[in-house]
Amino acid sequence: xxxxxxxxxxxxxxxxxxxxxxxxxxxxxxxxxxxxxxxxxxxxxxxxxxxxxxxxxxxxxxxxxxxxxxxxxxxxxxxxxxxxxxxxxxxxxxxxxxxxxxxxxxxxxxxxxxxxxxxxxxxxxxxxxxxxxxxxxxxxxxxxxxxxxxxxxxxxxxxxxxxxxxxxxxxxxxxxxxxxxxxxxxxxxxxxxxxxxxxxxxxxxxxxxxxxxxxxxxxxxxxxxxxxxxxxxxxxxxxxxxxxxxxxxxxxxxxxxxxxxxxxxxxxxxxxxxxxxxxxxxxxxxxxxxxxxxxxxxxxxxxxxxxxxxxxxxxxxxxxxxxxxxxxxxxxxxxxxxxxxxxxxxxxxxxxxxxxxxxxxxxxxxxxxxxxxxxxxxxxxxxxxxxxxxxxxxxxxxxxxxxxxxxxxxxxxxxxxxxxxxxxxxxxxxxxxxxxxxxxxxxxxxxxxxxxxxxxxxxxxx
Numbered sequence: 001x002x003x004x005x006x007x008x009x010x011x012x013x014x015x016x017x018x019x020x021x022x023x024x025x026x027x028x029x030x031x032x033x034x035x036x037x038x039x040x041x042x043x044x045x046x047x048x049x050x051x052x053x054x055x056x057x058x059x060x061x062x063x064x065x066x067x068x069x070x071x072x073x074x075x076x077x078x079x080x081x082x083x084x085x086x087x088x089x090x091x092x093x094x095x096x097x098x099x100x101x102x103x104x105x106x107x108x109x110x111x112x113x114x115x116x117x118x119x120x121x122x123x124x125x126x127x128x129x130x131x132x133x134x135x136x137x138x139x140x141x142x143x144x145x146x147x148x149x150x151x152x153x154x155x156x157x158x159x160x161x162x163x164x165x166x167x168x169x170x171x172x173x174x175x176x177x178x179x180x181x182x183x184x185x186x187x188x189x190x191x192x193x194x195x196x197x198x199x200x201x202x203x204x205x206x207x208x209x210x211x212x213x214x215x216x217x218x219x220x221x222x223x224x225x226x227x228x229x230x231x232x233x234x235x236x237x238x239x240x241x242x243x244x245x246x247x248x249x250x251x252x253x254x255x256x257x258x259x260x261x262x263x264x265x266x267x268x269x270x271x272x273x274x275x276x277x278x279x280x281x282x283x284x285x286x287x288x289x290x291x292x293x294x295x296x297x298x299x300x301x302x303x304x305x306x307x308x309x310x311x312x313x314x315x316x317x318x319x320x321x322x323x324x325x326x327x328x329x330x331x332x333x334x335x336x337x338x339x340x341x342x343x344x345x346x347x348x349x350x351x352x353x354x355x356x357x358x359x360x361x362x363x364x365x366x367x368x369x370x371x372x373x374x375x376x377x378x379x380x381x382x383x384x385x386x387x388x389x390x391x392x393x394x395x396x397x398x399x400x401x402x403x404x405x406x407x408x409x410x411x412x413x414x415x416x417x418x419x420x421x422x423x424x425x426x427x428x429x430x431x432x433x434x435x436x437x438x439x440x441x442x443x444x445x446x447x448x449x450x451x452x453x454x455x456x457x458x459x460x461x462x
Contacts, residue, residue, distance in 0.1 A: 009162045022144045028184065031132050034185075036078065041098060045097075048098065057079070057089045060074075078090055101138045104138035105135060107134065108134035109126070109131065135187055139181075140182050142195040143192075145195050146191070154168065164388040167399075172380055178194065178373050189231055192230050193230045200224050205340065217245075220268075224237065225269040227374075232289070238265075300357070301352075303361040307355045308352060319368060328383050328384070329344065330382070331389070344378050412435075
């Protein structure tokens with residue numbers, strides 16, 4: 001990585017470079033729905049559009065029939081157990097992803113109907129390939145939109161220079177599980193969640209201006225409600241605009257205006273989140289998630305440190321790059337000492353707390369610490385600050401470190417996909433040794449089959 005002359009931005013930096021990177025990763029997008037979480041998110045959309053209800057029995061039966069062996073556990077949890085108060089099939093997922101996917105899904109439906117009108121044999125049932133592809137590519141596009149918003153926030157309110165802003169965003173994209181959930185498993189909620197949180201952060205920083213209108217604070221609240229619709233825990237990011245509002249009020253002693261703006265923000269957040277409350281009511285019989293979920297929470301977060309540092313499951317073991325980003329955020333807090341950066345750090349701590357409060361904190365069976373992907377906009381501030389502080393003579397060394405982090409993540413994706421590792425945890429030193437001995441040996445053939453016969457690749461995996 002070479003440094004550009006002073007005052008000159010490298011050609012690859014900025015939005016253009018990120019869009020180019022997206023185009024290069026687009027062939028990796030896999031239009032497939034496999035696991036329980038993906039089925040839950042998709043079932044909301046299919047049920048609302050085709051059945052006009054929130055009863056998912058027929059959707060679950062469809063996916064189970066396609067893979068009865070792989071979804072045996074899914075059958076036991078979602079087909080054979082019903083909500084006790086309503087008798088409806090269980091769905092633990094929120095509906096925000098379905099809401100964001102819906103324009104693409106409806107466009108696919110219109111295309112299917114048009115194709116059938118001219119004689120094409122494609123099922124207009126909400127399950128066939130065009131519908132699934134629409135959802136998966138929509139997630140990839142939302143992920144890109146979120147990353148572009150993160151970049152804009154770093155360059156604008158963040159005041160961070162190029163190429164540090166672009167490098168930070170691209171490195172978090174390629175060096176964390178975000179790449180996996182934007183390409184190989186896009187039907188999860190994580191790519192839409194990055195978009196929703198990035199939108200919330202960008203609107204919050206804009207509304208923090210003294211001259212911001214009540215409508216701007218309403219937009220902030222609406223984006224916070226959307227973030228909670230996509231993933232309930234992401235509603236905690238509303239602490240950023242709430243904290244900025246309190247800080248500005250204290251500095252200017254304008255408590256009345258702050259109270260009014262806070263009320264507008266809160267009402268907008270509740271209104272946008274209200275479809276989820278109605279869905280809860282229909283599914284569980286009360287305005288809250290299933291009791292099967294609630295009982296899995298221990299609110300004093302007994303696993304707070306484990307969710308970060310555990311060698312088999314911890315965030316920093318899966319994604320060492322995020323340790324550097326966290327260190328950069330701490331550096332930024334000490335250097336700037338302003339409310340925005342402090343609130344970003346506090347929001348990250350809240351995410352660690354809520355993830356450490358869940359009984360299933362290990363996320364065993366998932367690729368990486370995926371519940372932290374919503375925090376990508378926060379990590380980006382820390383990593384960009386760290387890169388901006390690197391002296392020009394050290395840029396090549398920093399670039400090498402970023403490449404190694406990207407290789408670590410991609411190598412883990414290969415190991416995970418080919419079952420060269422224990423999918424329940426990182427097994428040391430085996431996983432590290434495999435990065436050097438097994439991944440290079442399998443990479444060429446796996447890449448060829450990925451683009452020519454993905455089902456065969458899955459079948460041939462040991």
